Amino acid sequence: MAVKLPIYMDHHATTPVAPEVFEAMRPYFLERFGNAASRNHAFGWAAESAVEAARSQIALLIGCKPVELVFTSGATESDNLAIKGVAQAYREKGTHIITSQIEHHAVLDSCKRLQKDGFQVTSLPVSRDGRVDPADVAKALTPKTILVSIMLANNEIGTVQPLAEIGRLCKERGVLFHSDAVQGVGKIPVNVDALGLDLMSLTAHKLYGPKGVGALYVRMGKPRVKLVAQMDGGGHEKGRRSGTLNVPGIVGFGKACELAGQLMAGEAARLTALRERLWAGIRARLDHAHLNGHPTLRLPGNLNVSFEYVEGESLLMSLKDVAVSSGSACTSASLEPSYVLKALGIGEALAHTSIRFGLGRGNTEEEVDYVCDRLAEQVTRLRAMSPLYEMAQDGVDLNTAQWSLH
Numbered sequence: 083m084a085v086k087l088p089i090y091m092d093h094h095a096t097t098p099v100a101p102e103v104f105e106a107m108r109p110y111f112l113e114r115f116g117n118a119a120s121r122n123h124a125f126g127w128a129a130e131s132a133v134e135a136a137r138s139q140i141a142l143l144i145g146c147k148p149v150e151l152v153f154t155s156g157a158t159e160s161d162n163l164a165i166k167g168v169a170q171a172y173r174e175k176g177t178h179i180i181t182s183q184i185e186h187h188a189v190l191d192s193c194k195r196l197q198k199d200g201f202q203v204t205s206l207p208v209s210r211d212g213r214v215d216p217a218d219v220a221k222a223l224t225p226k227t228i229l230v231s232i233m234l235a236n237n238e239i240g241t242v243q244p245l246a247e248i249g250r251l252c253k254e255r256g257v258l259f260h261s262d263a264v265q266g267v268g269k270i271p272v273n274v275d276a277l278g279l280d281l282m283s284l285t286a287h288k289l290y291g292p293k294g295v296g297a298l299y300v301r302m303g304k305p306r307v308k309l310v311a312q313m314d315g316g317g318h319e320k321g322r323r324s325g326t327l328n329v330p331g332i333v334g335f336g337k338a339c340e341l342a343g344q345l346m347a348g349e350a351a352r353l354t355a356l357r358e359r360l361w362a363g364i365r366a367r368l369d370h371a372h373l374n375g376h377p378t379l380r381l382p383g384n385l386n387v388s389f390e391y392v393e394g395e396s397l398l399m400s401l402k403d404v405a406v407s408s409g410s411a412c413t414s415a416s417l418e419p420s421y422v423l424k425a426l427g428i429g430e431a432l433a434h435t436s437i438r439f440g441l442g443r444g445n446t447e448e449e450v451d452y453v454c455d456r457l458a459e460q461v462t463r464l465r466a467m468s469p470l471y472e473m474a475q476d477g478v479d480l481n482t483a484q485w486s487l488h
């Protein structure tokens with residue numbers, strides 16, 4: 083069967099809205115357009131009850147109470163609200179925050195902002211396969227630590243972090259635990275109690291919902307997390323985030339979570355098999371291809387590969403009918419090698435040759451095979467122009483090679 087071009091394999095950047103999600107949203111743009119805060123007429127009541135139904139759908143997926151969810155404009159806002167909101171609320175208790183070097187910029191830059199404001203931040207390193215060691219968290223905790231923020235799964239290398247172990251440590255020490263879980267929710271089972279989380283950031287557009295809507299889970303009992311709101315205004319969301327609710331977006335977010343809950347087990351198995359097919363297909367066709375991240379403890383749909391001796395951007399440009407990414411979509415405007423790959427200890431040269439494949443609901447075996455063929459073609463073509471590749475083929479060790487006569 084001929085594949086339909088272009089092929090989308092960048093599901094970490096965003097996902098298409100599922101048709102069922104789109105249909106669920108439609109009436110809330112048209113006939114049921116009310117403001118969920120309008121308490122005195124049927125339009126408002128319809129909007130409010132749709133928002134509450136969505137809140138329950140999302141809560142069910144992550145094992146929390148509906149009231150513990152605060153709707154936001156997406157995970158960037160959720161991360162900001164969690165980190166700055168906790169820091170400001172607990173300043174009297176302490177001013178130390180622990181995070182990791184491979185967090186999304188929404189977390190890293192929120193922490194940087196707090197550093198300018200007098201907080202101390204410890205950014206933990208990760209292992210070669212991208213995992214935070216819980217023992218490092220234990221060592222970094224001090225009596226002044228108020229928050230640990232470690233992502234569930236990385237957006238570039240897909241590595242899944244040992245959150246349950248870190249959560250137990252935080253609980254023992256009475257420290258709040260936040261996770262940016264946007265890449266994992268809807269892909270792998272997530273339960274806030276099992277992971278020991280007090281705060282968790284979510285976004286709809288990574289799980290076949292619409293862009294521009296997200297949520298922050300904020301634990302309400304044992305402990306009851308305090309938060310300083312970052313948005314002042316009408317006091318929506320129990321004062322935790324002011325602003326008129328994006329009703330169609332929230333309805334879509336709820337439907338996307340419901341669908342994800344139903345499809346997750348089957349999709350995880352299917353995408354893991356597709357990912358392994360892609361990796362096997364690459365290795366069968368090409369030498370000098372290196373896997374980045376953990377071989378098994380990774381998101382089902384994530385594959386990150388360095389194609390040695392090939393510049394990643396040139397490879398991207400040559401794969402015109404395949405949408406993949408070199409490094410994170412959010413930073414692909416710059417040509418700096420990915421800070422995530424650098425944190426794994428991958429050299430700058432190899433980091434520049436990496437491609438992130440994000441497989442998702444629409445991808446098929448035929449597409450994977452097509453991508454393997456195109457990759458083999460283009461990598462071989464680009465390597466034919468690389469003097470370094472030629473030297474490596476001739477058995478020259480590039481690390482010890484003498485480059486000049488002086």
Ligand code: PLP
Nearest residue numbers: 156157158186188237262264285
């Ligand atoms: N956190 C992670 C891990 C992400 O991958 C992204 C999106 O790329 C975000 C946060 C930002 O999410 P949003 O686009 O909803 O602001």
